[in-house]
Amino acid sequence: MNNVIECNNLTHYYGKKRVYENLNFHVSEGSILGLLGKNGTGKTTTINILNGFLQPRSGECLIFGENTQHLSPRTKARIGFLIEGHIQYSFMNIRQIEKFYSGFYSKWKPAPFWELMSKLNVTPTQKISTMSCGQRSQVALGLILAQDPELLILDDFSMGLDPGYRRLFIDYLREYAKAENKTIFTTSHIIQDMERLIDDLLIIDFDGVLAQTSVNEFMGSFKRFDFVLENDKADLKKAPFVVNLDKVKNKIELYTYSSESIVKKYLDDNNITVSNFAQVKMGLEDAFIGLTGKY
Amino acid sequence: MMWKSVVYKEWLKIRWFLIGYTLLGILSIGYLFLTVKHGFAFTGGKNIWNTFLFLGHQFFSPLKYVPLVGGLTIAIAQYFPETVNKRIKLTFHLPLGENKALLMMHAFGAVSLLLSFLVFFGMFAGFSLVYFPVQMVTDSIISISPWFLAGFASYFLVALIVLEPEWKFRFYYSVVGGFFLTIYFAPAQTAAYGPANSGLFVLTAFLSIALLFSAYRFRKGEM
Numbered sequence: 280m281n282n283v284i285e286c287n288n289l290t291h292y293y294g295k296k297r298v299y300e301n302l303n304f305h306v307s308e309g310s311i312l313g314l315l316g317k318n319g320t321g322k323t324t325t326i327n328i329l330n331g332f333l334q335p336r337s338g339e340c341l342i343f344g345e346n347t348q349h350l351s352p353r354t355k356a357r358i359g360f361l362i363e364g365h366i367q368y369s370f371m372n373i374r375q376i377e378k379f380y381s382g383f384y385s386k387w388k389p390a391p392f393w394e395l396m397s398k399l400n401v402t403p404t405q406k407i408s409t410m411s412c413g414q415r416s417q418v419a420l421g422l423i424l425a426q427d428p429e430l431l432i433l434d435d436f437s438m439g440l441d442p443g444y445r446r447l448f449i450d451y452l453r454e455y456a457k458a459e460n461k462t463i464f465t466t467s468h469i470i471q472d473m474e475r476l477i478d479d480l481l482i483i484d485f486d487g488v489l490a491q492t493s494v495n496e497f498m499g500s501f502k503r504f505d506f507v508l509e510n511d512k513a514d515l516k517k518a519p520f521v522v523n524l525d526k527v528k529n530k531i532e533l534y535t536y537s538s539e540s541i542v543k544k545y546l547d548d549n550n551i552t553v554s555n556f557a558q559v560k561m562g563l564e565d566a567f568i569g570l571t572g573k574y
Numbered sequence: 575m576m577w578k579s580v581v582y583k584e585w586l587k588i589r590w591f592l593i594g595y596t597l598l599g600i601l602s603i604g605y606l607f608l609t610v611k612h613g614f615a616f617t618g619g620k621n622i623w624n625t626f627l628f629l630g631h632q633f634f635s636p637l638k639y640v641p642l643v644g645g646l647t648i649a650i651a652q653y654f655p656e657t658v659n660k661r662i663k664l665t666f667h668l669p670l671g672e673n674k675a676l677l678m679m680h681a682f683g684a685v686s687l688l689l690s691f692l693v694f695f696g697m698f699a700g701f702s703l704v705y706f707p708v709q710m711v712t713d714s715i716i717s718i719s720p721w722f723l724a725g726f727a728s729y730f731l732v733a734l735i736v737l738e739p740e741w742k743f744r745f746y747y748s749v750v751g752g753f754f755l756t757i758y759f760a761p762a763q764t765a766a767y768g769p770a771n772s773g774l775f776v777l778t779a780f781l782s783i784a785l786l787f788s789a790y791r792f793r794k795g796e797m
Contacts, residue, residue, distance in 0.1 A: 327795065330663070330666075330667060331666070331793060332663060332666065332792070332793055332795060333794070333795030334793075334794045334795055352668075352669040352670045352671060353669065355667060355668070355669045356669035358667075360663075360667045362659075362660075362661075362663055362664065364659060366659045366660070366661055366663075366664070367661075367664070368583065368655070368661065368664065370586060370587060370655055371583075371586060375582075375586060378579075378582065379579050379582055379583050380579070381579075382575040382576055382578055382579030382582075383575075383576055383579055383668050383669055383670070384669065
């Protein structure tokens with residue numbers, strides 16, 4: 280499968296503060312990839328580099344084979360971009376903004392835009408600045424759908440949206456992307472939303488990429504085991520399979536890619552007595568926190 | 575089609591400012607010549623002639639900052655909305671070259687300003703010819719030309735300042751730009767700016783692409 284996005288050895292600093300070093304990832308054609316990471320790990324930085332709004336210190340990102348620092352107009356027409364906060368030209372009304380954008384895209388399809396607008400309680404002459412955040416999100420989404428791009432880059436699409444609009448946004452987007460074989464690269468602070476939308480994930484932390492795989496594979500292999508230590512002095516942090524460990528007094532939350540038998544064998548081999556050992560079912564948000572830590 | 579869309583967006587941003595400014599400019603010129611008419615009626619032509627020719631009074635001096643105000647108004651109306659929430663990103667993402675998009679926007683703003691100025695110039699020349707001989711009208715036009723060039727210069731400079739991503743640089747540009755604009759407003763006898771006007775024109779034309787530097791800095795990620 281072709282890579283729509285390919286970033287190689289991406290390194291960026293803000294002054295002396297390192298954002299990341301030698302970050303490598305790719306997004307395959309037709310996949311919906313979510314970029315997950317805590318605040319400050321470089322999600323928006325990555326989006327800005329992908330859109331050519333930021334020059335990385337070294338490394339490069341390619342979209343459809345072109346360096347993102349010099350995207351040609353033809354390639355830009357193939358990319359739909361949602362700015363964080365669903366920013367659009369708020370001095371326009373929905374009729375004006377549809378007219379404005381239609382002049383730029385040869386494949387412009389007004390039907391999806393007006394279909395979405397018909398779901399909103401707005402008039403065609405109502406200025407975008409007077410709309411709610413949720414309504415503005417639908418305007419921004421409608422414009423991207425009308426553009427009919429092959430790749431959608433969405434920066435924190437759930438920001439400021441109430442649960443209803445978030446659900447509407449995700450369901451509409453996923454159905455559209457799957458029906459039309461679109462590729463999506465997205466970030467969001469709300470992991471539950473990502474769980475409904477994405478096929479693949481890329482989790483970054485201050486030290487680089489923690490995981491890049493499909494959601495199903497990640498959720499199938501990443502596990503949480505809870506147990507109670509008989510001796511709360513026992514040190515499990517050095518165990519080779521531990522990805523993350525949360526310890527409150529003698530209660531342990533252990534995150535690992537290893538199986539239950541491997542964990543239990545380690546405990547037995549090291550004479551660590553535990554009780555109430557159980558694997559806990561996780562959602563994507565639990566797994567994300569388990570992998571990256573709470574702090 | 576793309577240029578039509580660019581013009582459409584820019585028009586939506588500046589239309590009321592442009593119309594309002596043009597109307598105020600027309601009223602200013604109307605008021606100026608009402609004053610001239612009043613002078614002729616109440617102090618007599620001979621006296622007016624004396625103050626203009628021998629005492630150096632410039633009847634057109636109330637127009638001095640009218641073009642400057644126009645340049646500031648149109649530049650702010652056009653570029654400030656692009657900086658709110660970094661909306662300029664939307665422009666840069668359009669399927670045309672970033673510089674080309676900006677220069678199209680800029681050309682539209684400059685032409686709008688030019689049209690407004692042409693109305694003022696036409697009114698000024700027309701009314702002046704009613705009251706003064708051709709030589710005096712020509713000299714007056716030479717004198718007001720730098721002020722109109724200052725209108726364009728302020729438009730270009732404010733675009734540079736507003737699009738600049740860093741406040742520190744905005745401040746520097748404002749100080750330098752403010753001093754630079756004084757070149758256009760040095761006190762001078764009527765028609766004294768004649769030899770300098772072509773040089774000022776070239777200088778102003780160079781300023782027209784200054785905003786590309788701010789756009790370049792924005793795209794590099796300065797903030």
